[in-house]
């Protein structure tokens with residue numbers, strides 16, 4: 001198969017969809033890999049290393065869209081790319097359609113095949129292509145919160161861990177999945193007092209048994225969230241309903257009860273965010289203030305640490321990309337059944353229930369979409 005690796009064009013996105021080591025494996029398996037010039041530069045991979053791995057370097061993204069049967073990105077296609085996507089072309093990337101109505105309608109019109117990293121889901125509810133970036137974003141969330149709590153960055157002027165005789169900051173983490181657990185571990189490591197909220201009793205039981213003593217796993221309810229919000233110095237939003245728009249668990253009224261200079265990091269912003277006052281921001285201008293509370297809502301946080309993130313992402317995506325290239329999409333889905341849930345839009349049909357519900361569109365089961 002001809003596989004295309006595009007340079008990211010989303011603002012301040014520095015990752016790339018495949019490392020030279022990944023390209024070498026694709027080429028060794030008989031595939032042609034087209035890599036856009038400079039695609040890996042910000043992740044520390046120069047054009048020579050891609051050429052050395054057997055890639056053909058291409059100057060113009062339009063040529064990659066024209067030749068490749070599957071194109072790989074990190075983030076969602078941008079408006080300048082919509083018209084380049086061809087019917088039946090596989091686009092393998094993070095889409096987060098439920099948060100982007102314009103992108104959803106544009107992709108439907110292309111009649112291409114959208115295979116979304118973030119909704120590939122195994123039988124146990126695991127999200128193998130979201131996990132590595134959620135690990136990065138969860139860990140980063142605490143770094144960012146610590147930075148913006150500093151007075152010099154507009155925050156309350158407190159240290160997450162406190163010091164002898166001075167209490168630590170209180171951190172509220174909404175969602176005890178990958179982002180939430182990684183954030184809680186980092187905050188605990190720095191000495192903060194952490195409340196970690198989730199809806200799943202079995203998950204809470206596991207977290208109670210494995211998390212440090214300064215982390216308290218708690219069952220989610222509007223009442224407990226209301227109480228904990230008013231006590232928190234930091235809130236980290238890490239809730240997910242795969243494929244769907246994130247529920248708003250914290251209202252503007254609740255944000256008003258927070259202390260001046262406290263910090264919200266809404267990591268879940270890529271699916272719409274779980275706090276009513278959240279709106280997407282960029283690495284250039286990551287923070288804004290509402291009712292005295294700083295909001296950090298960058299929708300591509302791992303893009304700030306591309307050398308770590310690009311390798312972690314390729315480690316997870318490569319087996320799937322290789323299976324598609326070697327055996328075709330349908331056979332690859334038979335080999336890795338979790339990929340079926342990754343198919344969000346197929347030949348003009350919305351095949352992900354969460355996306356259909358977000359925009360009141362017709363839902364078509366994947367099996368039907370290939371034959372209509």
Ligand SMILES: NC(=O)C1=CN([C@@H]2O[C@H](COP(=O)(O)OP(=O)(O)OC[C@H]3O[C@@H](n4cnc5c(N)ncnc54)[C@H](O)[C@@H]3O)[C@@H](O)[C@H]2O)C=CC1
Nearest residue numbers: 133134137175176177178179198220239240268299300301
């Ligand atoms: N902004 C960024 O750069 C990045 C954002 N993300 C996003 O972070 C979000 C979380 O991702 P993961 O941790 O991987 O998902 P996950 O599926 O591992 O965890 C989500 C957790 O939310 C819990 N949950 C659902 N409803 C809840 C409720 N009402 N109250 C409390 N908890 C609830 C679930 O039980 C689950 O444990 C996703 O939207 C993901 O796309 C991930 C990576 C980077």
Ligand SMILES: CC(=O)C(=O)O
Nearest residue numbers: 094133270299300302
């Ligand atoms: C998960 C995601 O959207 C990201 O890593 O940017």
